[in-house]
Amino acid sequence: MTLRGRLYREHHAWIRHTCGEAVIASRDDTLAYIEQYVTEDDALVSTRALGQRTETHPVSAASGAALRFLAAAIDARSVVEIGTGCGSSGIWLLRGMRSDGILTSVDLEPEYQEFARDAYHQAGFTANRARLISGRALEVLPRLRDTAYDMVFIDAVRAEYPAYLAEALRLLRRGGIVVFNNALEAGNTDDGPLRVPDANAMAIREVGRLVREDERLVPLLLPIGDGLLAAIANG
Numbered sequence: 001m002t003l004r005g006r007l008y009r010e011h012h013a014w015i016r017h018t019c020g021e022a023v024i025a026s027r028d029d030t031l032a033y034i035e036q037y038v039t040e041d042d043a044l045v046s047t048r049a050l051g052q053r054t055e056t057h058p059v060s061a062a063s064g065a066a067l068r069f070l071a072a073a074i075d076a077r078s079v080v081e082i083g084t085g086c087g088s089s090g091i092w093l094l095r096g097m098r099s100d101g102i103l104t105s106v107d108l109e110p111e112y113q114e115f116a117r118d119a120y121h122q123a124g125f126t127a128n129r130a131r132l133i134s135g136r137a138l139e140v141l142p143r144l145r146d147t148a149y150d151m152v153f154i155d156a157v158r159a160e161y162p163a164y165l166a167e168a169l170r171l172l173r174r175g176g177i178v179v180f181n182n183a184l185e186a187g188n189t190d191d192g193p194l195r196v197p198d199a200n201a202m203a204i205r206e207v208g209r210l211v212r213e214d215e216r217l218v219p220l221l222l223p224i225g226d227g228l229l230a231a232i233a234n235g
């Protein structure tokens with residue numbers, strides 16, 4: 001970095017510091033600031049605690065805020081979620097959707113969905129706002145109607161991400177949005193002679209490539225949580 005660039009950066013970090021805002025001194029500081037920029041309320045905090053106890057890995061606050069933002073930006077009425085968990089991402093999605101919108105959420109574990117149902121209730125949503133379907137995503141999704149959905153959020157089996165993408169593109173209306181969680185998750189994609197490639201990491205890479213190269217999609221990769229990959233479906 002040039003001296004001028006360094007002085008410019010330090011000057012702005014100083015301004016933010018003295019104004020009591022973020023101290024953007026390093027990439028780690030930037031990411032940490034983004035993660036706590038939008039805070040979780042009591043309903044989300046208790047849902048996160050349950051998600052951590054059950055090890056269902058709730059979305060980060062910044063990822064949740066991005067889901068809410070995207071749902072609100074397209075005035076989403078019908079959203080499909082793959083991977084209900086204990087309900088964190090569902091609450092964020094419902095908060096961005098129209099007040100008459102319906103979240104269809106799929107999870108293998110009915111027990112987690114019972115927790116999610118309670119979490120939606122605690123967050124103030126009536127029972128008719130969520131349609132919870134228990135089962136394997138790749139068995140349930142083919143039963144959902146073509147082009148009937150505004151948004152599809154994917155947060156389940158990484159190795160199945162490419163197959164979920166195909167289903168999402170069938171389900172989305174023109175202008176709808178698909179979002180993958182964990183798109184920057186670390187993993188071993190080295191298939192050299194001494195290492196076995198990790199199927200999850202390979203699938204995440206594959207879906208990143210598919211989304212970037214598909215001319216019907218407008219892609220966006222965000223470094224929040226474990227990475228959020230979004231794309232507008234224009235085809």
Ligand SMILES: C[S@@+](CC[C@H](N)C(=O)[O-])C[C@H]1O[C@@H](n2cnc3c(N)ncnc32)[C@H](O)[C@@H]1O
Nearest residue numbers: 058059083084085088089107108136137155156
């Ligand atoms: C990372 S958690 C979802 C967390 C949730 N989105 C949240 O923010 O709280 C992944 C979920 O996928 C579910 N799951 C695992 N395999 C699945 C499958 N084949 N089909 C549907 N759901 C599955 C798990 O039961 C788990 O609840």
